[in-house]
Each structure stands twice: as structure tokens, then as C-alpha cells.
Amino acid sequence: MSMGAKIECQHSSEGMIMDDDVILFNDISKTLSTITSNLSLISKCAAENPQLEDLEKEIKQLDNETQAIKNGVLEIIEVCLPKVDSGIHHIQSELKSTEISMTQAIRTSKKYSAETQALREEAKVLKSQFSSQENLISSLKKDIIRKNEQLKILQDQLAQERNMCTSIGSTLACMLWRACRESEVVTSMLSWYKFPEFLKIATGTLESFNNTYIIDSNEMAIPIAGSEEGHFVAGMIGTVTNMSASPSGREILLGSESGQQLLACIVETLAFIPSPRGDYLRRLLLMTVYNIIIEEAGLEFLLKLGGLPLALGKKIMGQEEECLTLSLHILALYSSSVPLQTLKQAFKQIPVEDLKKITIAEQGQNCMLAKEILQNLQNVA
The missing domain is CATH 1.10.287 (Helix Hairpins)
Known part of the structure; x- marks a missing residue:
């Protein structure tokens, strides 16, 4: 079972x-x-x-x-x-x-x-292209190295030529500046048909100087007085200063477009040039402005141009004695000669507190000029 x-x-x-x-x-x-x-x-x-x-x-x-x-x-x-x-x-x-x-x-x-085989073929092509590119990059690197070497040589040559040109310009500008101390030389230059070109060159030199040395803080890291660049710019502006000392020179500066452009650049430069490092150049600029403002036509031009009180007042403290005296002379002439309404507008641009400090700290002519300016301002306050 x-x-x-x-x-x-x-x-x-x-x-x-x-x-x-x-x-x-x-x-x-x-x-x-x-x-x-x-x-x-x-x-x-x-x-x-x-x-x-x-x-x-x-x-x-x-x-x-x-x-x-x-x-x-x-x-x-x-x-x-x-x-x-x-x-x-x-x-x-x-x-x-x-x-x-x-x-x-x-x-x-x-x-x-099949796709893998195709990818392998593409990889071979890419590898070949990559090898070609590597060879090309290697060739380009060699070319760049060679070009850099050539560029360095050219830069060295350019630096040498620049130094030579600066030295030549500095020498010629200083010679011209010294020659223009004689009134006969000034008269001869003013009558020269190329003189307007000189004014354009002087304007371009000063503008280039500003663009090169003005930094973010609006302070100019300008070359020192004894440098080639300093001699060159000072020689050009000094020549203009000597020319502005003669009535015919002032007439040309105020009556020509190139002269007015140069004067506008001078006023602009005064607002930024530092003290005391730039006082060697500030003194020449202030002397030029002083020579211009003593003329009625010069005063009218500067009033129309505007910005002079601010340019002078911005750096009035900390200047050397001669620059301070020139600045105070110009402000005294400005404040005593301009119309009442214009002086009211300029009142905010003139540093009253700095002027008061000068009346306390200074003696003699600077103290008297500061008091005169304050008195002129009080009359319109």
C-alpha cells in the first residue's frame, strides 16, 4: 500500500x-x-x-x-x-x-x-588634430618668445630715445625760458608766424603732464624739480610766463584760441597740482595767472572761464611762501574787481576758514592780503 x-x-x-x-x-x-x-x-x-x-x-x-x-x-x-x-x-x-x-x-x-568603432576613428582624428595643435602651440610659443625678445629690444631702444628726447626737450625748453627773460627775444618770438604752434605745443605738454601724473586721489605724483621731465614742463610754462609779462604777450594769449586753451589748462592744473612737491611748477602757473588778471581783458576772461577761486583755494594751505603770496594777490584782485553778484557765487569756493588761519599764522604782506580778501567777502555776505 x-x-x-x-x-x-x-x-x-x-x-x-x-x-x-x-x-x-x-x-x-x-x-x-x-x-x-x-x-x-x-x-x-x-x-x-x-x-x-x-x-x-x-x-x-x-x-x-x-x-x-x-x-x-x-x-x-x-x-x-x-x-x-x-x-x-x-x-x-x-x-x-x-x-x-x-x-x-x-x-x-x-x-x-559600430558606434564605438566610429568613436575610435573620431578619437584617432582628434588625437591627430591635438598633436597638430600642440605642434602649432609650440611653434607659436617660440614665436612669442622671439617677439618678446624683439619687443624688449624695441622697448629698450624706445626708452633710450624717450630719455634722449626728454633730455633734448628739457635742454631746449630751459634755454628758451632763459632766452625769454630778454624783452627783445620775447618780441621776436611773438612776431614769429610759428608762435601759435608753440602755444599748442605748450598746451599739449601740460595736458600730457596732467594725464600722466594725476592719480585716483586727484593728487599728481609729479616728477621732482630737478628731473628731466620737471625741467621740460617748467621750461615750457616758464617761457609762457615770461611772454605773459609783456602787454603784447598777454594780448596774444587772450586774443587767440590756442592762447585761451592754454590759459584754461593752466587754471585746471592749479586745482590738482600738489604742494609742496609741485610748488616749482605752481609758482610759474600762478605768475602767469597773475600777469593775466592784472589786465581788464584778462580778468573778464578768467571770470567767464570760471573755476579760478576753487583752483586757488583748494591748495592754498601748505604752499611755500612765494606761492602763497601769489595766490593771495590773485584772490585779492579777484575779490576786489569782480561784480557783486559774481563774488557772491564765488564766496562758497573761497576757503574763508583757511584765510582766517593765515591772518593768525602769517605776518606782513600775506596777513594783509588775507584780511583784504576777508573784508571783500564780508561786504557781500
């Missing part, structure tokens, strides 16, 4: 895998072989001893067992085989899906392989 137990176990277990079904069929086959063997043995025994009493009983028992096995096999066919068939179909479906996926993967792999 052990066969019945195996069949019942096979029927009740729905989760059996296909390997268990195969084992079960093998067991059934062995059992049937055993039964066949037993039947053969019984038949043999019956042939040898037909009077056995239990033969019929044994045959019935075998028949029952055979029937049970038959029923079990039928049950397997009806229950297990559909499951096995379903499992086989499921496996076939999975295999089909796997085959499709593998086919797609192979196609993708071939596609990627």
Missing part, C-alpha cells in the same frame, strides 16, 4: 516541480514492473501447484492494487500533466522572451560596437 501513499502525496502537492513528476513516473514504472513480476511468479506457482487456496485472494488483491495504480496514473494524467504542460509552456514563453531580449541585446551590442 506504499504505492497509494506516493500517489496521494503527488495529488495533494500542487507546487511540485517537473523533476518530482519525473521521479513519480519512475516509481510507478518500477511498481508496475514489480506487479508484473509478482503476477508471473503467481502464475508459475499456480502452474506448479493448482490447489493453492489463496491464489484467488492474492489475484484479487493484486487486481485491486493494479486498479489503484491505474487510478493514480489517471489522476496524474488529469491533474499533474496539465500543470507540467503549463509549466513547459511558461518556460517556453520565458525562453521566447529571453530569446527576444537576447536578440535585442545582440542588436544593441552591434550598434554600440
Whole structure:
């Protein structure tokens, strides 16, 4: 009856895998072989001893067992085989899906392989281009080094020529300045047809000087008095100062466009030039303004130009004695000669507190000039 137990176990277990079904069929086959063997043995025994009493009983028992096995096999066919068939179909479906996926993967792999090959070719081209660019960069670096060396040579040559030109300009400007101390020389120069060109050169020199040395704080880091640059600018402005000392010189300065441009640049420079480092140049600029303002036409021009009180008052403290005296002389003439309304407008630009300090700290002419200016301002306050 052990066969019945195996069949019942096979029927009740729905989760059996296909390997268990195969084992079960093998067991059934062995059992049937055993039964066949037993039947053969019984038949043999019956042939040898037909009077056995239990033969019929044994045959019935075998028949029952055979029937049970038959029923079990039928049950397997009806229950297990559909499951096995379903499992086989499921496996076939999975295999089909796997085959499709593998086919797609192979196609993708071939596609990627082709793309990889293309990328490799592009990489070879890029590598070749990169090598060419490296060679070009190396060549350019060599060219740059060579050009820098040539540039350094040119810069050195330019510096030498600049120093030479500055030295020549400084020498000639100082010679001209010294020569213009003689009235005959001034008269000769004023009558020269190239004199307006000289005024333009003087204006350009002073503007270039301002643009070069004025820094962010509006202070000029100007060269010292004994430098070549200082001599050059001082020689040019000194020549203009000597020319402004003569009536004909003042007439040309006030009556020509180039002269008026130069005077406007002089007033602008006075507002920024530092003290005491720039006093050697400030003194010449102040002398030029003083020579101009003593003329009625000069005073009118400076009033129209504007900015003179601010330019003088901005740096009035800290100047050397001669520059301070010149500044006070100009402010005294300005405050005593300009119309009342104009003086009211200029009142805010003239440093009253600094003038009061001068009346306390200074003596003699500077003190008297400061008091005169304060008195003129009080009359319009």
C-alpha cells in the first residue's frame, strides 16, 4: 500500500516541480514492473501447484492494487500533466522572451560596437588634430618668445630715445625760458608766424603732464624739480610766463584760441597740482595767472572761464611762501574787481576758514592780503 501513499502525496502537492513528476513516473514504472513480476511468479506457482487456496485472494488483491495504480496514473494524467504542460509552456514563453531580449541585446551590442568603432576613428582624428595643435602651440610659443625678445629690444631702444628726447626737450625748453627773460627775444618770438604752434605745443605738454601724473586721489605724483621731465614742463610754462609779462604777450594769449586753451589748462592744473612737491611748477602757473588778471581783458576772461577761486583755494594751505603770496594777490584782485553778484557765487569756493588761519599764522604782506580778501567777502555776505 506504499504505492497509494506516493500517489496521494503527488495529488495533494500542487507546487511540485517537473523533476518530482519525473521521479513519480519512475516509481510507478518500477511498481508496475514489480506487479508484473509478482503476477508471473503467481502464475508459475499456480502452474506448479493448482490447489493453492489463496491464489484467488492474492489475484484479487493484486487486481485491486493494479486498479489503484491505474487510478493514480489517471489522476496524474488529469491533474499533474496539465500543470507540467503549463509549466513547459511558461518556460517556453520565458525562453521566447529571453530569446527576444537576447536578440535585442545582440542588436544593441552591434550598434554600440559600430558606434564605438566610429568613436575610435573620431578619437584617432582628434588625437591627430591635438598633436597638430600642440605642434602649432609650440611653434607659436617660440614665436612669442622671439617677439618678446624683439619687443624688449624695441622697448629698450624706445626708452633710450624717450630719455634722449626728454633730455633734448628739457635742454631746449630751459634755454628758451632763459632766452625769454630778454624783452627783445620775447618780441621776436611773438612776431614769429610759428608762435601759435608753440602755444599748442605748450598746451599739449601740460595736458600730457596732467594725464600722466594725476592719480585716483586727484593728487599728481609729479616728477621732482630737478628731473628731466620737471625741467621740460617748467621750461615750457616758464617761457609762457615770461611772454605773459609783456602787454603784447598777454594780448596774444587772450586774443587767440590756442592762447585761451592754454590759459584754461593752466587754471585746471592749479586745482590738482600738489604742494609742496609741485610748488616749482605752481609758482610759474600762478605768475602767469597773475600777469593775466592784472589786465581788464584778462580778468573778464578768467571770470567767464570760471573755476579760478576753487583752483586757488583748494591748495592754498601748505604752499611755500612765494606761492602763497601769489595766490593771495590773485584772490585779492579777484575779490576786489569782480561784480557783486559774481563774488557772491564765488564766496562758497573761497576757503574763508583757511584765510582766517593765515591772518593768525602769517605776518606782513600775506596777513594783509588775507584780511583784504576777508573784508571783500564780508561786504557781500
